[in-house]
Amino acid sequence: MSLPRTACEIRAAVAARQVSAVEVCRDAVRRIRDTNASLNAFLQIEEDRALARAAELDREPPPNAPLLGVPIAVKDNICTSGIRTTAASRVLEGYVPPYSAAVIERLEAAGAVIVGKTNCDEFAMGSSTEHSAFGPTRNPWDRERTPGGSSGGSAVAVAAGMVPLALGSDTGGSIRQPAALCGVLGLKPTYGRVSRYGLIAFGSSLDQIGPFGATAGDVAAVLAAIAGHDSRDSTSAQTAVPDYGARLDGDLSGVRVGVPRALITDGVEAGVRARFEEGLRELTAAGASLVDVELPHAGLAIPVYYLVANAEASSNLARFDGVRYGTRGSNGSVSDMYEQTRGRFGAEVKRRIMIGTFVLSAGYFDAYYVKAQKVRALIRKDYAAAFERVDAVAVPTTPTPAFKLGEKTDDPLQMYLSDVFTAAANLAGLPAVSVPCGLSSGLPVGLQLTGRPFEEEGLLRAADALLRRSPMPRPADSL
Amino acid sequence: MAEILTRADVERIAALARLQIAEDEIDRFAQQLTAILAYADQVQRVDTSGVAPISPSAADTVWRDDRLAPSLDRDRLLEQAPAADPAAGLFKVPRVLGS
Numbered sequence: 001m002s003l004p005r006t007a008c009e010i011r012a013a014v015a016a017r018q019v020s021a022v023e024v025c026r027d028a029v030r031r032i033r034d035t036n037a038s039l040n041a042f043l044q045i046e047e048d049r050a051l052a053r054a055a056e057l058d059r060e061p062p063p064n065a066p067l068l069g070v071p072i073a074v075k076d077n078i079c080t081s082g083i084r085t086t087a088a089s090r091v092l093e094g095y096v097p098p099y100s101a102a103v104i105e106r107l108e109a110a111g112a113v114i115v116g117k118t119n120c121d122e123f124a125m126g127s128s129t130e131h132s133a134f135g136p137t138r139n140p141w142d143r144e145r146t147p148g149g150s151s152g153g154s155a156v157a158v159a160a161g162m163v164p165l166a167l168g169s170d171t172g173g174s175i176r177q178p179a180a181l182c183g184v185l186g187l188k189p190t191y192g193r194v195s196r197y198g199l200i201a202f203g204s205s206l207d208q209i210g211p212f213g214a215t216a217g218d219v220a221a222v223l224a225a226i227a228g229h230d231s232r233d234s235t236s237a238q239t240a241v242p243d244y245g246a247r248l249d250g251d252l253s254g255v256r257v258g259v260p261r262a263l264i265t266d267g268v269e270a271g272v273r274a275r276f277e278e279g280l281r282e283l284t285a286a287g288a289s290l291v292d293v294e295l296p297h298a299g300l301a302i303p304v305y306y307l308v309a310n311a312e313a314s315s316n317l318a319r320f321d322g323v324r325y326g327t328r329g330s331n332g333s334v335s336d337m338y339e340q341t342r343g344r345f346g347a348e349v350k351r352r353i354m355i356g357t358f359v360l361s362a363g364y365f366d367a368y369y370v371k372a373q374k375v376r377a378l379i380r381k382d383y384a385a386a387f388e389r390v391d392a393v394a395v396p397t398t399p400t401p402a403f404k405l406g407e408k409t410d411d412p413l414q415m416y417l418s419d420v421f422t423a424a425a426n427l428a429g430l431p432a433v434s435v436p437c438g439l440s441s442g443l444p445v446g447l448q449l450t451g452r453p454f455e456e457e458g459l460l461r462a463a464d465a466l467l468r469r470s471p472m473p474r475p476a477d478s479l
Numbered sequence: 480m481a482e483i484l485t486r487a488d489v490e491r492i493a494a495l496a497r498l499q500i501a502e503d504e505i506d507r508f509a510q511q512l513t514a515i516l517a518y519a520d521q522v523q524r525v526d527t528s529g530v531a532p533i534s535p536s537a538a539d540t541v542w543r544d545d546r547l548a549p550s551l552d553r554d555r556l557l558e559q560a561p562a563a564d565p566a567a568g569l570f571k572v573p574r575v576l577g578s
Contacts, residue, residue, distance in 0.1 A: 098555035205533075234541040303519040314496060321497070323570050328561035334573050335497070343499030350498055351508065354489070355515055357496040364482075368519065373532030375522050380533065412511055413518055 003027050007070040007164040007218040011111075014069030015061065021054035021069030025113050028071035032116065032162045040137045041147075041156040043076050044084055044117040054113050065111030066221050072107060073157040073166040076117040077124050078209065079198040080104055083114070087200045088132035089122045090344040092326040101198020102233065103167060103209050103226045110225040115163060118153030122346045123317065124169055124202045126150050127177055127418045130409050131348040138405070139182060140475040141443055145402040148178030148418070151212070155182040158212045161474060165222050166212040171203045172305045173397075173422025175210045176434035180397035180446020183436045183472050185219050185463055186212045190453045191429035192237035194223075195230030201316040203309035204235075206426040214472075216464035219433075220245035223456060239454050247457070248464040252286040255462065257449070258293035258390035263421070269400045271440025276396045279437040279447040279466060283394070286465040291390050295382040300375055301424040302416055307359050307372035308427070314356025317349070351412060380428040387452045392462060395421045397434040397446030421448060431456045435463040436472035444472070481517040484509050 003024060004013045013019045029047045036042050050071070057069055074080060077087040079097035081104070086092040100108075107114065121131035129137040129152030137152040139145040140160040147156045151168025155178035158166050168175040170188035179186025187210045194209045201207060209226065213219040227241045259280065264273065280290060322328035322341030329340025345353070359368035386393055398418055408415040425432035430453060434446040447466065451459045484492075489509045493500045500508065557563040562571035 095559060098551055098559065231543055297525065300521060300525065303521045306515065307519050307522065322561055323572055324556070325559040326561070329499070331562070331573055334575050337573055338497040339499040342497055345498070347504070350493075350500060350504075351511060351515070353496050353498060354492045354508065354512060357492050358484075358512070358516075361492075361495065367523070368516075370532050371522050371525075371527065372519075373534060374527035374530045375525050377530050377533045378525065378527070413514055416515075416518075 005164060006215050007067060007213065007221055008215070010070050010164065011066065011068045011221070021057040021113065022051060024069050025050050025054035025071055025115065028115050028163050035160055035162065038138065038143060039140060039156050039160060040135050041118055041153040041160065041162065042073065042116045043086065043088065043119050043134055043153070046083055046114060046116050049083070050113050050115045057111055057113070062111055066225055067107065068111035070112050070165060071115045071163045072112045072222070073116055073118050073154055073163045074104065074114055075120050075151050075154050075166070075168045077120060077169055077200040078103065078167060079200065080114065080117065083117060085117065087123045088120050088134055089346070089349070090133045090327065091320050091341065095326050099198065102195035102230045104198065106226050112225070118151070118157055118166060120153055121150035122349050123200065124150040124171060124174055125313070125348050125352055127173070127415050128403070128408065129153060129178070130405065131346055133346060136405055139402045141183065142402065145404055145443070146181070148181035148398070148402065150174040152178045154212050155179050155184055155186065158184045158214060159475060164213060165218055167209055168212055169199055169207055169209050170426065171206045171309055172426050173419035175212065176397050176422050176432060176446065176448055177419055179212055179434040180448070181402040181444060183444030183475070184212050184214055185216065185433065185435060186210065187219050187223060187433045187456065187459070188425060188431060189223065189227065189456055190237070190431040192235050193227050193431070193454065193456070195233040195236045197230055197232040203312040204316060205312060206309055216248050216460045216467060217245050220248065220460050237454070242457050244457050244460055247461055250286060250465045250468045252283060252288040252462060252465050255288040255392070255458070256291050256390040257283055257288045258291050258386050258393045260293050260295045260298065260393060260395060262294060263298055263395060267399050267420070268396055269440065272396050272398070272400060272445050275438040275440055275445040276447055279435070280394060282466055282469045283462065286469060288462070293386040293390055293393060295386060295393070295424070297375060297378040297382050298424045301379060301427055302420055304372045304375045304379065304427060305419070305423040306355065306416060307368050308376060310352045310356035311360050311369050312356070314353045314360060317353055348412065376427045379424055383428045383430060383450070391458055392449045392451050395448050397421060397448040401440050401443035401445060425450050429453065431459055433459045433463050435466050437466065438470060481520045482513070484513045484516070
């Protein structure tokens with residue numbers, strides 16, 4: 001008998017005792033072991049712990065568990081009590097958190113089974129997963145290409161069929177960009193929707209945890225499980241959590257989708273543009289109407305993002321000093337300890353800490369940091385104005401499909417530009433989803449929809465309508 | 480007004496951030512950081528007169544009741560330290576005074 005594959009099917013089958021959580025878990029671990037050597041999506045496979053947890057769920061299934069027996073992979077910058085968490089950095093090599101992130105507690109309460117920790121760019125800083133200290137993750141559609149990043153391992157775990165669901169984090173596009181490049185759904189929730197407690201901080205005013213999945217129903221189920229107020233994150237919102245999966249019926253009648261044509265410039269590859277236009281036509285076929293909108297400042301998202309995010313990163317990463325956790329570089333003087341411990345950061349993390357330190361330093365603070373926060377306010381205003389006329393804004397998630405490994409590692413600016421369409425949602429605190437939208441020369445393309453604060457439900461309805469009309473194929477050799 | 484960062488600038492910033500960088504990284508970082516700042520300089524062209532920067536205000540302060548609650552276990556926290564004296568409940572660092 002073949003096992004159910006989507007999270008919703010797994011939950012139903014386990015709840016009805018048609019399959020056991022242990023069978024589902026064994027199957028997921030087998031798939032992971034079969035392909036991880038070539039993809040390097042997982043840094044840590046937690047077979048024993050996952051099977052023990054699944055057996056416990058089979059013995060005593062908690063009532064109304066919305067993710068009962070569903071295997072899930074978790075990005076390695078999310079703390080898991082008793083499970084090594086490195087954020088793909090040498091600085092945290094061997095770190096075993098003494099507590100779990102709020103999202104982990106919630107997933108476990110929902111009956112999910114955590115099967116392992118996924119690879120990412122070091123401290124989530126990058127767009128290709130090549131800045132991991134533990135080797136790059138490869139794209140299952142073409143192993144010579146990157147999966148995007150920083151949550152590349154989580155995107156690949158779902159795209160290659162290793163697990164139905166994964167969690168990532170998104171500071172400037174780190175869920176949506178790899179989701180697009182790997183052909184899966186990826187959602188960045190509204191800032192404050194999901195608790196950041198236990199997420200290793202990068203840019204605290206931008207970071208959000210969110211899900212990857214193959215179907216809108218699955219993404220809706222995991223979002224409902226992890227969303228909601230948490231007193232341990234003071235930016236976590238009190239807003240009620242709706243039933244995100246209640247109206248996934250393919251009908252978009254009355255939905256107005258804004259298209260900021262001026263942003264979709266020559267930098268967008270022809271194949272991506274063609275798939276995007278087809279995606280827009282599918283949205284209208286489902287009942288949506290298209291409206292031209294202008295976001296005059298959104299084109300500045302990348303420069304604003306790299307000033308704000310790096311400023312925040314430089315102070316967040318000050319905690320890695322060799323004293324309380326992780327590794328220590330030297331026991332010489334205190335200065336040696338600090339400098340040699342932090343000397344173990346990779347080049348990209350060092351660049352960002354230095355940019356952040358510079359823009360926060362005396363004489364430059366107003367010109368760079370304050371100026372960037374003013375332009376950020378204008379970007380936020382642009383979206384607020386657009387949302388008076390439309391319900392969602394559509395752009396291609398990325399200007400190109402997956403690029404080759406090594407292609408951009410020596411040119412940080414070129415790497416940054418792969419997030420040109422994603423960073424604005426973080427700066428404005430808005431929810432955004434990347435929906436698979438066909439292939440260009442055999443590589444996945446994503447269509448991004450951004451919505452009003454706390455209107456994830458509408459984004460998932462649109463994602464569902466698109467996937468019903470044009471289902472996304474799996475990579476040829478997926479399991 | 481784009482800044483051109485020199486080797487000395489890179490060394491000064493790295494010292495401020497307590498980052499050890501290798502001799503052969505300095506020139507590369509100087510060139511890359513200069514390019515990144517030149518790109519970021521686009522923000523200077525935007526007229527932001529009268530625009531308030533996004534920043535947390537006092538109104539955003541979230542209050543909670545001051546109640547006793549369990550905190551993380553000290554021994555488990557100290558287990559993760561590169562050097563500690565669990566019996567005394569202390570992290571250990573290199574000598575700071577009198578060295």
